[in-house]
């Protein structure tokens with residue numbers, strides 16, 4: 001069994017969605033831990049859920065950067081363990097420097113809640129290996145600050161390193177290059193605004209998010225096979 005940590009901040013509101021996606025849909029071990037903790041020892045992967053950490057004050061994710069768990073999360077990511085940040089989790093990953101760029105207010109300046117068509121532009125990652133290349137999937141979004149921005153040099157690097165993983169088919173928020181999700185250069189940290197954990201069974205309207213979590217599992221099994 002793999003053990004996932006869901007890191008909960010004051011104001012997280014998708015921690016239980018993430019928890020149940022892992023526990024009931026993926027059927028792996030998962031624990032919600034407070035951002036006041038200082039260690040991720042014993043966990044195989046870390047998940048940063050959506051929400052409004054510290055009320056989104058200053059800027060989404062800007063205060064979460066100072067939580068006790070962050071040094072351990074940086075070490076965990078830099079050691080190559082999988083880290084997934086969804087929505088506010090993506091915002092936090094950019095604030096702590098694990099991913100390039102920033103998430104600005106949507107160009108409409110409104111909160112958008114919708115099921116969004118996406119394209120899986122890179123299926124050669126540990127998070128997307130079970131999708132087909134250029135597969136179209138429908139995943140919900142729910143954010144006010146999802147407008148991804150990076151400068152031209154960063155965008156050229158993201159493209160050259162195949163770090164753009166998901167793009168919007170009908171860009172809802174003004175993100176540059178239609179970006180919905182990116183990885184770090186090493187490929188073990190994924191940030192995305194759409195919520196795969198809210199699309200893990202048909203009754204939720206889509207189960208196309210489940211493949212992402214199953215991909216993480218498959219990546220681990222591949223690794224274990226190689227090690228043994």
Ligand SMILES: NC(=O)CC[C@H](N)C(=O)O
Pocket residue numbers: 049050051052053056060086087088089142143144145146
């Ligand atoms: N669902 C969420 O994680 C909300 C994200 C974020 N706080 C925003 O509104 O942009």
